[in-house]
Structure formats: structure tokens, C-alpha cells
Amino acid sequence: MRYLPLSDTDRREMLDVIGAETIDDLFRDVPEAARQSGPIAGLPMHAPELAVERHMTALAAKNMPAGATPFFIGCGAYKHHVPASVDHLIQRGEFLTAYTPYQPEIAQGTLQVLFEFQSQVARLTGCEVANASMYDGSTACWEAIGMARRITRRTKALLSDGLHPHYVSVCETMAKFTGDTLATAVPTLDAKTDLDRLIGAIDGETSAVVVQYPDILGRIADLQPLADAAHAAGALLIAVVTEPVALGLIKSPGEMGADIVVGEGQSIGVGLQFGGPYVGLFACREKHIRQMPGRLAGETVDAEGKRGFVLTLSTREQHIRREKATSNICTNSGLCALAFSIHLTLLGEKGLRQLAELNHARAAQVAERLAAIPGVRLVNHAFFNEFTLELPVEARPAVHKMVEAGVLGGVSLGRLYPAAEQLRNGLVVAVTETVTDADIDALEGALREAVA
Amino acid sequence: MNQSGWRPAAPTQGPGDTGTVTGNRALMLEELLIFEIGDSETTGVDFEPAPQGADRLGGLARTAPIGLPGLSEPETVRHYTRLSRQNYGIDLGFFPLGSCTMKHNPRLNEKMARLPGFADIHPLQPRETVQGALEVINELAHWLIKLTGMHGVAMSPKAGAHGELCGILCIRAALEARGDARSVVLVPESAHGTNPATAAFAGYAVENIPANAAGRVDLDALKARLGPDVAAVMITNPNTCGLFEPDMKAISDAVHAAGAFVYCDGANFNAIVGRVRPGDLGVDAMHINLHKTFSTPHGGGGPGSGPVVLSEALSRFAPLPYTARTKDGVVHLVEEEQADDFAREHFGGPLASFGRMTAFHGQMGMFTRALTYILSHGADGLRQVAEDAVLNANYILRSCEDLLDAPFAGSGPCMHEAIFSDKGFAAGLTTLDLAKGLIDEGFHPMTMYFPLVVHGAMLIEPTETESKAALDQFVAALRHVAERAKAGDETLKAAPVHAPRRRLDETLAARKPIVAWKTPAPDADKISGRSEVGGQ
Numbered sequence: 001m002r003y004l005p006l007s008d009t010d011r012r013e014m015l016d017v018i019g020a021e022t023i024d025d026l027f028r029d030v031p032e033a034a035r036q037s038g039p040i041a042g043l044p045m046h047a048p049e050l051a052v053e054r055h056m057t058a059l060a061a062k063n064m065p066a067g068a069t070p071f072f073i074g075c076g077a078y079k080h081h082v083p084a085s086v087d088h089l090i091q092r093g094e095f096l097t098a099y100t101p102y103q104p105e106i107a108q109g110t111l112q113v114l115f116e117f118q119s120q121v122a123r124l125t126g127c128e129v130a131n132a133s134m135y136d137g138s139t140a141c142w143e144a145i146g147m148a149r150r151i152t153r154r155t156k157a158l159l160s161d162g163l164h165p166h167y168v169s170v171c172e173t174m175a176k177f178t179g180d181t182l183a184t185a186v187p188t189l190d191a192k193t194d195l196d197r198l199i200g201a202i203d204g205e206t207s208a209v210v211v212q213y214p215d216i217l218g219r220i221a222d223l224q225p226l227a228d229a230a231h232a233a234g235a236l237l238i239a240v241v242t243e244p245v246a247l248g249l250i251k252s253p254g255e256m257g258a259d260i261v262v263g264e265g266q267s268i269g270v271g272l273q274f275g276g277p278y279v280g281l282f283a284c285r286e287k288h289i290r291q292m293p294g295r296l297a298g299e300t301v302d303a304e305g306k307r308g309f310v311l312t313l314s315t316r317e318q319h320i321r322r323e324k325a326t327s328n329i330c331t332n333s334g335l336c337a338l339a340f341s342i343h344l345t346l347l348g349e350k351g352l353r354q355l356a357e358l359n360h361a362r363a364a365q366v367a368e369r370l371a372a373i374p375g376v377r378l379v380n381h382a383f384f385n386e387f388t389l390e391l392p393v394e395a396r397p398a399v400h401k402m403v404e405a406g407v408l409g410g411v412s413l414g415r416l417y418p419a420a421e422q423l424r425n426g427l428v429v430a431v432t433e434t435v436t437d438a439d440i441d442a443l444e445g446a447l448r449e450a451v452a
Numbered sequence: 453m454n455q456s457g458w459r460p461a462a463p464t465q466g467p468g469d470t471g472t473v474t475g476n477r478a479l480m481l482e483e484l485l486i487f488e489i490g491d492s493e494t495t496g497v498d499f500e501p502a503p504q505g506a507d508r509l510g511g512l513a514r515t516a517p518i519g520l521p522g523l524s525e526p527e528t529v530r531h532y533t534r535l536s537r538q539n540y541g542i543d544l545g546f547f548p549l550g551s552c553t554m555k556h557n558p559r560l561n562e563k564m565a566r567l568p569g570f571a572d573i574h575p576l577q578p579r580e581t582v583q584g585a586l587e588v589i590n591e592l593a594h595w596l597i598k599l600t601g602m603h604g605v606a607m608s609p610k611a612g613a614h615g616e617l618c619g620i621l622c623i624r625a626a627l628e629a630r631g632d633a634r635s636v637v638l639v640p641e642s643a644h645g646t647n648p649a650t651a652a653f654a655g656y657a658v659e660n661i662p663a664n665a666a667g668r669v670d671l672d673a674l675k676a677r678l679g680p681d682v683a684a685v686m687i688t689n690p691n692t693c694g695l696f697e698p699d700m701k702a703i704s705d706a707v708h709a710a711g712a713f714v715y716c717d718g719a720n721f722n723a724i725v726g727r728v729r730p731g732d733l734g735v736d737a738m739h740i741n742l743h744k745t746f747s748t749p750h751g752g753g754g755p756g757s758g759p760v761v762l763s764e765a766l767s768r769f770a771p772l773p774y775t776a777r778t779k780d781g782v783v784h785l786v787e788e789e790q791a792d793d794f795a796r797e798h799f800g801g802p803l804a805s806f807g808r809m810t811a812f813h814g815q816m817g818m819f820t821r822a823l824t825y826i827l828s829h830g831a832d833g834l835r836q837v838a839e840d841a842v843l844n845a846n847y848i849l850r851s852c853e854d855l856l857d858a859p860f861a862g863s864g865p866c867m868h869e870a871i872f873s874d875k876g877f878a879a880g881l882t883t884l885d886l887a888k889g890l891i892d893e894g895f896h897p898m899t900m901y902f903p904l905v906v907h908g909a910m911l912i913e914p915t916e917t918e919s920k921a922a923l924d925q926f927v928a929a930l931r932h933v934a935e936r937a938k939a940g941d942e943t944l945k946a947a948p949v950h951a952p953r954r955r956l957d958e959t960l961a962a963r964k965p966i967v968a969w970k971t972p973a974p975d976a977d978k979i980s981g982r983s984e985v986g987g988q
Contacts, residue, residue, distance in 0.1 A: 001833050003556055003747075005919035006840050014847045014920060018865075023839045026846055026865040027727060029696040034732045039831035043598055046830035049560055056824055059591075060569025062584030064577065073574045076811055083497055085529055087566075090751075093543030094536040097557050098752040102549070102899075104958075105951035106891055109539035110752035113532075116486050119969035123519045129967050132753070135610035138811035166811040169788075173771070173807025177621060177655045220512055250512045264811075274585050275575030275812025276610065277755035289965060295753065300961035303946070303954035312961040318613070318649035319902075323658040328649035331611045335751025342532055345486050348522015351495035357502045364505035382510025403578050411576045418788060433499065 001046060066272055066408065070439035070446075072366075074386045074430025075216065075411040076137065076164050076242045077275065078267045080355075081434055086269050086342045090335055100331070104310045105302075110334065111309035114297035117341040124247050124344075125239075125261035126254020127283035132295040132311075133337040134280025134329070137264025138170040141210065141240050143282065143293045143327055144260045145171060148208035148236045149180060150291050150326070156205045157238075161185040161194045162215025164242060165416045171210075180207075186420050189390050191381040193221045199229040206235040208260075213239050213253055214246055216416070217379060217428065218386035227257025236260060243267055244281065245432075246384040248347075248356030260284045269343030270336045279336035290316060293327035355433060359385035363431035369444050370429065375451055379426070386430040388413070391451050395427040398450040405446040480952060483534040487969040490521025496528050519971070538952040539752065540896045546918060546926050550869040550899035550911025551644070551692060553722050553744035558828065561747065561821035570820050575812035579785055585816065586783035589775045592823045596740060596761055599834065600721075601731025604767030606760045606774060608814035612719060615739025615758025616650040616686075618771060618809055622737055622762060623684045623713045624654055625769040625806040632711065634683035640669045642693060642903040647686045647717060656683060663905050667693035667860040671702060678710040688717035689733070690724065690867035692903040693860055694845065694911065704734025713737065713766070721745045722915070723842055723868035726835030736763040742815070746822035757818035768799040771809045785813065840916035841868045844923060848912055851927045856934050859906055868915070874908025878940030883908040888947035888955065889933035895926060 006014075011023070020026055027035060039045070047055075066079045073079070090096065094109060101107030101114075114132040121130035134140040145157050159168055159182055168184050175182050183201065185194065198209050209230050214220045227237040239253030241263035253261045265279035266272075284292055290313065298312030318325040347355060363385040371378035375392030391398055395412035402409035413426030429443075475482040507513070523531060540547065547554035565571060573582050593605045606622070609615035620637070627634055637651035640661045648658040661677065664670040669687060685707050689697045697703065704714045716730055716738040722745040724730075730738050742757040743750050750756070762770060773787045776798065786794045795803040829837060842865070849870035853861050857875035860866070874883045887897035887910075899911040914923060936944055948954065 001829070001836055003558055003828070004833070004836060004840055004916055005922075006843070006916075010920040011840075011843060014843055018843075018846045018850045020846070020865070023843060026839075026842050027696075027724075029698045029864050030724070030728050031698065031701055031733075034701070034728055036727050036729065036835070039835050040598055040726060040729070043595065043831035044827070046833040047827055049828070052560065052824055052827045053564065055827060056564040056588075056820070057567060057569075059584040059587050060564075060567040062587065063569040063573050064581035065568040065572040066574060066577075067568055067572050071574075073576055075576055077574055077576070079572075079574070083525070085496075085525055089529065089532045089536070091562065092533065092536040094539040094541045095532075095752055096562075096749045097541035097543045097554075098539050099547065099549055099552055099554055099750050100753045103540070103887070103891065103897055104956045105888070105948050105953045106538075106540040106896065107752070108952050109535040109537065112483070112485070112535055112538075113752075115967070116969070118967055119485075119487060120520060122968040131967075135614060135755070136810060136812075139610065139614070139809075164811065166808060169772075169808035170810060173621075173809065176807070177624065178653070179655070220510055222512060247514075247518070249514060250509055251514050252518075255516065271571045272574045273571055274573045274582065274816035276810070276815040277757075277817050278812075289967070296965070296967050298961040299966040300957045302956045306953060308953040308956045310956050310958050310961045312958065312967070313965055315962070317645075319645035321649070322645050323648040323652035325645070325649040325652075328613045328617060328646050328653050329611070330613050330644075330646050331754040331756050333751075333755045334753030335749070336755060338532075338752070342528065344520065345490065345523050345531070346496035346525065346528050347520075348490060348495045349492040349518055349520040350522055351497045351499070352518070352520060354495070354499045354502070355497075358499055360507075360509065361502040361505035364508050365503055367508070368506070380508070382512065383508055400578055400580070403581060408574070408577060408581065415576065 070407045070442040072410045072429045072431060072443055073408050075416065075428055076264060077272055078243055078430060078432055079272055079434055080245065080267055080432050082269055082271065082343060083346050086339050089342055090339050095338055096335065101311060104308065108308060111297050113338050113341055115299060115309050117337045118297060120341060120344050121281050122283050124244060124252065125283040126252030127261055128286040129289050130283035131292055132297050133332040134282050134294055135333060136276060136278040136280045137242055137262065138167045140262035140280035140282050141167045142171045142174050144238045144262045145180065145208055145210065147260060147291050147293060148238060151288060152207045152234060152236060154205055154207035155179060156181045157207050158198055158201050158209045159184045160198060160211040161187040162217060162219060163210055163212045163240060164216050167240065186417055187217060188422055189379050189388065189426050191379055193219050195221055195226050199226055202229050202233045202235055204233060206233055208236040208238050210238045210240060213241060214243060214384045214386060217388040218383040219380055220250060220382045220384060223253055223256040223258060238262065243384065245356055245359060248352035249360055250384060265340045269339035277333055277336055279333040279340055291326060294329055295332045358433045362433065362435055363387065366431045366440055369440060370447060373448050373451065385432055386428060389427045389429060391425045391427055393451050394424050401450040402446040405449060407442050407446040409443055409446055481534045483531060485969060486521045486523060486531065490523045492517060494522040494524055496523055496525040545894060546922055547896040548898050548912045548914050550913040551719055552899065553913060553915055555747050555915040556917035557747055557749040558825060561824045564824045565817050565820040583783060586775055586785060588819055588823055589813065590777055590783050592819050595826050596759055599725060600738065600761045601729030602761035603764040604762045604770060606762065606770040608771055608810050609739065609758040609760055610810055610815055611754065611756035612739055612741045612758045613646040613650060614809065615760045616646055617653060618760045619715050619737035619739060620650055620654040620684065621806050622766045622769040623715065625804065626766055627683055629804055634681055636681050637683055638677060638685045640687060642691055642905050643686060643688055644717060644719065651686065666863040667695050668697055669703065671699045674703060675706050678706060682710060682712045684713045684715050686715045686717060688719065690720045694866040694869040694871050695860060695863060696867055700733040708734065719744060720868055723838055725838050726831060727838045736766055742818045742822040747825045748818045748821040755815055755818065757815035768795055768801060768804045769806050771807055772805050773813060837916045844914040844916060844918055845870050847923055848914055848927060852930060855931055869911055869913035871906055872910045873906050877937045881937045881940065881944060883910055885944040885947065886933050886937050889936065889944050890929060891948040892950045893929040893933065895929060
């Protein structure tokens with residue numbers, strides 16, 4: 001039991017100090033019938049480090065990692081290169097093994113990082129303020145709808161057909177219990193986004209319009225007309241960003257009038273990790289700061305007048321407001337926010353732009369190559385690093401055929417929208433800076449085979 | 453000023469401080485914000501040149517700068533290393549935050565979570581390429597079910613509070629499925645603030661249940677309130693006074709008899725893991741904070757992970773996606789499309805899931821760490837974990853109760869945490885002063901002012917990974933500071949004097965919130981020119 005420092009002698013001495021005969025005396029408030037008399041049956045006993053490592057390594061070996069194969073999967077999580085110093089720094093024990101900064105005098109490292117993270121997110125999204133992070137993009141999206149409800153005192157939200165279907169599911173699940181009405185739609189394999197439809201649907205009951213940018217098919221469109229229409233009706237525009245690297249190259253939602261910008265920050269600094277932990281981004285206008293869910297780090301001074309940071313505006317939170325809180329969340333994705341912030345600091349304005357340009361140029365190159373395959377049609381007019389193809393065959397089996405050729409060639413829309421006939425042949429392909437010329441050749445070959 | 457333009461923000465001298473030109477004190481180095489030391493032209497990464505390609509941005513190319521500062525790699529490493537040194541972590545010393553369970557984080561867990569087979573796989577990869585990851589989820593789920601004596605487990609909730617919501621939504625879905633709309637959730641007043649917030653978010657009215665003089669749920673008051681409008685009772689056991697609820701089975705029986713469900717806040721499961729199965733006590737749903745019981749690091753505030761174990765009555769309502777092994781031995785991620793078939797085969801009825809709580813499968817990185825920890829301990833080691841955690845907490849209770857008021861010391865042994873009050877402190881000195889005094893002694897303070905049922909509460913949780921020597925050193929320091937508080941030593945009001953910062957003005961921060969960097973006027977856009985950056 002290498003993690004337990006007490007010896008049997010220690011235990012005996014401590015029981016004597018306590019005045020207990022046996023350890024079982026300390027569990028005497030547990031009804032006898034509920035006490036386990038020995039280790040729970042059917043579970044293995046403790047194992048040495050080497051044995052555990054062997055077991056876990058064997059499980060890991062059953063997976064096909066993104067870095068070991070031509071890889072083109074996106075749809076809400078992206079493979080980017082993360083500089084080595086990011087992982088090194090987040091593993092420093094003072095970051096890794098700290099708790100929520102409840103004692104700010106000895107948590108300035110975490111608090112300053114969160115303040116810097118908030119500042120970076122605000123600028124990247126084109127908003128004035130941002131919080132210290134949420135669980136992930138999908139939960140942040142739902143929290144944004146709740147925030148719009150509190151601000152507008154209305155309960156009807158319009159969701160764009162380009163919003164990630166899993167995000168839609170999360171919102172629909174929660175809306176069942178809060179009484180919000182959500183108007184949703186399933187996309188078609190069309191280059192044009194549904195902004196006109198949304199503008200037409202906004203009315204005096206609308207709390208918010210939720211639009212993803214770039215959207216699930218990789219499409220991008222100017223959000224300003226939608227923002228104007230929403231504002232004219234007293235509604236808010238919520239923009240969802242699942243690929244924040246895009247904001248290095250394209251206009252931010254904040255610039256185009258979005259009131260709340262939420263997103264998935266995984267793309268910057270955080271690995272794929274099979275879906276989590278990720279880092280939800282949440283930014284908004286300063287005037288709405290007190291309705292924002294989640295934690296906030298704020299600047300202040302100490303007793304000597306030195307600048308310092310604390311958690312602030314906690315009067316919105318569950319530990320004070322209990323059932324009247326803005327959310328029930330009592331944590332954030334601190335370590336992932338740190339990774340995001342370090343990576344973005346390494347990139348800086350210049351590096352982020354270069355990274356975004358590289359992504360876009362690579363994606364444009366791949367789109368052109370794949371669209372030249374007979375029967376394959378490029379759906380998008382405009383995109384950043386992800387686009388949708390209409391294949392001459394169903395995309396789902398095509399993806400599995402590509403796996404047999406050793407290529408992870410994208411996400412079939414049939415997987416994301418199992419009930420939607422019109423999307424069966426849709427394949428969403430993501431291309432990042434990690435893709436090599438050889439990877440592109442492999443993808444093109446595998447897709448040719450799969451659709452032949 | 454060094455090459456990067458670094459200058460101290462405000463070199464100041466405290467009382468008795470000889471002062472330095474830089475504001476630094478030997479190994480304790482001041483550090484400006486990235487916005488003050490970085491600029492828009494510097495980057496710490498090199499990229500290959502972008503290939504020539506068509507501009508497919510549809511006229512949406514960004515025209516205005518973002519305003520992001522960049523640092524070179526050495527500057528970046530130094531910035532974050534310096535900041536890290538202004539943080540207290542469990543690697544540095546004793547961290548007895550009650551209810552937070554700050555135990556040692558084994559580095560094997562980190563190493564395993566970083567294997568490319570786990571860290572570098574995408575949640576939407578075809579299932580045949582991620583069988584090992586699904587097995588990790590399945591294996592961990594198996595342990596959680598066995599350790600708790602429950603029927604099923606929802607793995608996707610992303611933190612403890614998210615798990616609470618999951619559990620309450622399962623309860624609501626189960627009630628609705630039997631056409632029994634109920635409107636009230638009962639929550640004892642000692643509960644975490646997340647409990648009432650969760651119930652409210654699930655659409656319930658929240659009513660408090662008082663605690664009795666022994667720090668337990670008042671069983672009579674609870675029974676008196678039960679009725680056809682009550683959907684669930686949310687109980688923390690062991691509770692936030694550090695005590696086991698001996699009437700738990702009676703509570704569960706009464707709640708079930710009234711047609712309601714028992715939600716157990718599992719934040720304190722580490723005190724009973726391997727020794728008590730909550731399923732045997734009649735619990736219907738309980739979240740498990742993997743970061744508390746199974747040592748996944750909390751990273752300065754998260755991520756957490758909150759799988760929810762469920763009774764047979766609730767399992768078929770669990771959120772999608774879930775993971776399970778079928779008869780063919782293949783581990784399946786069950787999503788909407790095949791969930792009906794799966795539910796028929798395994799639950800004997802059609803799908804009744806209340807939906808999806810998060811985009812993907814939950815906190816996979818935490819699952820890998822937790823499973824690694826669990827396999828290292830095994831069934832015997834986990835039982836020892838609970839025993840040592842309880843032993844350590846009682847040792848602290850007995851070592852201090854002659855000096856500090858221990859309101860429930862007569863109510864039986866404490867479980868994983870010991871609670872004291874500020875009774876007997878000199879006028880004007882508070883729990884806060886004692887906590888700040890402990891900082892100067894080199895300890896992270898305990899949880900303060902919680903639970904609310906104890907005046908000036910101090911909730912101390914040592915966990916099982918502290919040695920007797922570490923406990924003895926802490927007890928000596930705690931006794932020393934407590935004696936100062938009782939004697940009216942006013943110098944405590946100035947504590948901490950040795951931390952990177954003295955007491956911080958939280959009122960100012962809330963009254964005039966500054967939560968994002970603003971480029972100081974009048975010389976606009978400081979980050980664009982390195983020569984202009986510097987302290988305020």
C-alpha cells in the first residue's frame with residue numbers, strides 16, 4: 001500500500017490516543033448490518049505499480065490514437081499540436097495539486113492565471129468579460145440559454161440547424177425540466193446557413209437565438225444581420241464556437257454583435273482525451289456580468305496596496321444563494337483553462353494567426369483534392385478548417401471502410417443524426433496543421449476506394 | 453528592467469521589511485501579467501509556412517487585431533513557473549480542507565492518462581478504434597457499482613454538482629414515468645449549497661430539514677414532512693459535520709414508504725469506501741467525486757468528475773451516452789440509435805433515458821486516473837483508505853478537543869473530518885484570523901464557516917495520505933495559533949505576513965469588478981509595442 005504512510009505501530013498509538021480498542025470502534029455509528037466485514041468480494045486486491053502499468057498499457061494499445069494515423073475527425077473536438085512546455089507546466093505540483101483558491105493569499109498563481117485566461121477569452125471572442133471556465137462547450141451553451149432567460153425574462157430560444165446535435169441534445173434535455181421552449185431544426189446538405197429562417201422566426205417571445213460559428217457542417221456566415229434582428233426584438237444572440245483556432249483568422253462573434261459567446265476551448269492546449277476533460281468558454285457583455293454563471297477571478301489590492309486577485313461576485317453562486325443561484329456549478333475546468341492560457345500565450349497574436357492560416361490553407365487544399373473525386377461534392381462555399389462532403393454512397397460504411405485502410409477520415413452525419421435520411425451521405429472532414437502531405441494522399445486514396 | 457520589459461508592479465515595503473528595488477524577495481519573485489510583459493509580435497511557436505490555397509473565408513476574414521500578448525518559450529516557462537510558486541498544493545504540504553478531500557495524487561495516474569491510446573483519441577472515432585477506452589469506462593463502472601452495492605452507473609456527469617443534477621433528473625424521470633408529478637425536494641440545512649441549487653435547477657421547490665442537537669438529520673422532522681408532494685430527499689452521508697447518519701436506513705425506509713427517492717451526496721464517500729455500501733442503506737442515487745475518493749488532481753478548481761450510481765429503480769433513466777458490455781464481449785457506447793435495443797436487452801423495457809448531459813462521454817482523463825488508483829489499491833487497499841482517513845480525523849479531534857470547542861465530540865466518533873467552532877476565542881478574533889495564522893505556519897487552512905450549523909466552523913479533513921508525523925506537526929501549529937486566538941493576540945489580525953500577499957480586499961473586488969485586462973489609457977494598445985510595456 002505504497003500510498004498509505006501509517007504503519008501498524010502508528011495505528012496502534014493513534015487508537016490509544018483516541019481511546020478506541022479497534023478501528024471498528026470508529027465505525028460504530030454505521031449499523032452493523034451495513035458494515036462490510038472484509039474486502040468487498042469479487043474485486044481484486046492491491047497491485048504493484050508495474051502490474052497496474054502493464055494492465056493500463058494493454059488497454060491503451062487497443063485504441064487507435066490520432067497521432068498514429070492519417071486523422072481528419074472534428075465535429076466539436078480537434079487535433080492540434082500542443083507545445084511540450086504546456087504539459088510540462090500544468091504538471092507542476094503547485095498547479096496540478098491545488099484546490100479551488102479559497103485562500104487567495106496562497107493561491108495567487110491560480111488566481112492570476114484565471115484572470116489572464118478570462119482576459120484572453122474576452123479578447124478572442126470579442127466580448128468585454130469572460131468567466132473562469134465551464135465544464136465544456138455543450139454545458140456552457142445550455143447555461144447561456146439560462147442566462148438569456150434571466151436577462152430577457154422570456155423562455156423561447158431559437159436554435160440554428162448548424163448547432164452541434166449533441167449540444168442541441170444537452171439543451172433539450174435540460175429544457176424539459178426548466179420549462180424553456182427550444183425551436184430546433186436538422187440541417188440539409190446546403191451551403192447556405194439558416195440565418196434567414198432564424199431572422200424570420202424571431203418574435204417578441206424569443207429569449208435568444210443560438211448559432212454555431214463555424215457550424216457543424218463547417219459553414220461560416222456573417223452574424224451581424226441576425227444580431228440586429230434579435231436585438232430589435234429584445235432577444236439576445238448567443239454564438240457557440242467549437243473551434244476557437246478559427247477566431248485567429250475570422251471575425252469574432254462579439255465583433256458581429258453577439259451578446260454571449262460560449263465555446264469549447266479544447267482546441268487550444270487541451271488534448272482530445274476521448275471527450276474530456278475539456279474547457280467551456282463563456283464570455284459576455286460587461287453589463288450582464290452579474291447574470292453570468294460560474295466562477296470569476298477579479299483584481300483587487302492587499303493590505304499593503306499590492307495588486308492581487310480573488311474569486312469575486314460570488315453572491316451569484318450556490319454556496320450563498322442556494323436555490324436562488326445563477327447555476328448549481330461549484331467548480332470550473334481550472335487545469336484545462338491553465339493549459340489553454342499557456343498555449344495561447346505561447347502563440348500570441350502572431351502565432352495564433354499563423355496557426356489559423358495554416359489550418360485554413362491545408363483545409364482548402366484537401367477540400368479541392370477530395371471534391372475532385374468522381375461523385376463527391378463539396379457542400380460548403382465558405383469554411384475555416386472543416387467542411388462537408390456529399391458522397392455518392394452512405395458515409396457511415398465509408399468511414400468504416402477507411403478505417404480498414406488505416407485512415408480516420410471524418411465523421412459521418414449519419415452518426416450524428418441517425419434519423420435524418422437527407423444527411424446519410426454527408427461526411428464532415430476536419431483538417432488541421434497536424435496533417436501531412438502523406439496523410440492527404442492516404443485520405444484521398446481511402447475515400448476513392450470507399451466511394452467506388 | 454530586463455530584456456522582456458519586466459518591472460515590478462509596485463515595490464513596497466512592509467513593516468520590518470528591508471525592501472528591494474525589484475519587489476522580489478530572493479526565491480519569492482513578483483510577476484506581472486502576460487498583457488504587461490508580452491506583445492503582439494512575439495510568439496513562442498514556429499510553424500511551417502502555410503501552403504498557397506484559395507481563400508475560402510467568404511469575406512469574413514478578421515480585420516481588427518485581437519489584442520493577444522505573446523511570449524517566447526523561455527519567457528512563458530518562467531512566467532508560469534513563477535506563478536506556480538505563489539500557490540499552495542498538496543505536493544507542498546498538509547491541505548486539510550474539510551469536505552474537499554485533498555489527498556496525494558499518485559504520478560502513475562498522470563503517466564497512464566497520458567498514454568497516447570487514451571490521451572490522443574477522439575470521442576467520435578469509430579467504435580472499433582476505441583475499444584480499450586470503452587473498456588476503461590466499463591471497468592471503472594464495474595468497480596463503482598461493486599463498491600457502492602448499486603445497480604447501474606451514469607458515467608458522463610462532469611463534476612459533483614453535475615452528478616447531483618443527473619441523479620435528481622433520473623428521479624424526476626422515474627416519477628414522471630409512473631405518472632406521479634411531485635414538486636418538492638427536501639434538503640437538510642447542513643447540505644452543500646449545490647444540493648438546493650441542483651433541486652431548483654431540476655424544477656423543484658426546495659424545503660429545509662433541520663439538524664438535531666447531535667448534528668444529524670432530525671428524523672422526526674423529516675418523517676413529519678414526507679408526503680405525496682415530496683419527490684426526493686437529498687442527504688449527505690457521512691454528513692458535513694463529519695458524522696455518519698446512523699438512522700440512514702430508517703430515513704430511506706420512510707422516504708420509500710412515502711413514494712419518494714433518496715439522493716445521497718457522495719462527496720464524502722472516501723470515509724466509507726470498501727467498508728460500507730450505500731446501496732445497503734437504501735440509497736437510490738449517489739454521485740461520486742472521482743477527484744476526492746479516487747485521487748484525480750483538482751488542478752486549482754477542476755476538472756472534477758461525478759459519475760452517479762443508481763438503484764435498479766433508476767438505472768433505465770440514466771443519461772445517454774452510456775457504456776456497457778454486451779453478450780458478444782464487445783464494449784458498446786450506447787447512443788440514441790441503438791439505445792432502445794440495448795435497454796430491452798438489459799433493462800427489460802424500452803429506453804427511458806432522460807437525455808444527454810454533455811456533448812461526449814464525460815471526463816475520460818479522470819476515468820483513466822481513477823481506475824489506475826483503484827487498481828493500485830485493490831479491494832483491500834480501498835478499505836484501508838477509509839480506515840486510515842477516519843483514524844487520522846479522529847486523531848486530530850482527540851488531540852485538539854481540550855483546547856478547541858468540538859461541538860459534536862460527544863456524538864460519537866467523527867468520520868473523515870473533524871469539526872471545531874470558534875467558541876472561546878477572544879473578542880474580535882475569528883476563525884478567519886486563525887486560518888490566516890495557519891498560513892504563516894506553512895499550512896493550508898481548513899474549510900471555514902461551513903457547515904453553517906456550527907458557529908465559526910472549522911472543518912478539518914486530513915485524509916489517509918498523511919503520516920502521523922505530519923499530523924503531529926499540524927496539531928502543534930493549530931494549538932499554538934488557537935492559543936493566540938483565545939488569548940486575544942491582536943497580531944493575528946495582520947496574518948498572513950509571510951504569504952505572497954497580505955490579506956486581500958474582497959469587498960473592493962466585488963464592488964468594482966475588474967475581471968479582464970484593459971489596456972491602460974492614455975497610451976492605447978500597449979501590447980503592440982514592447983518598449984511601452986511595463987507596470988502601472
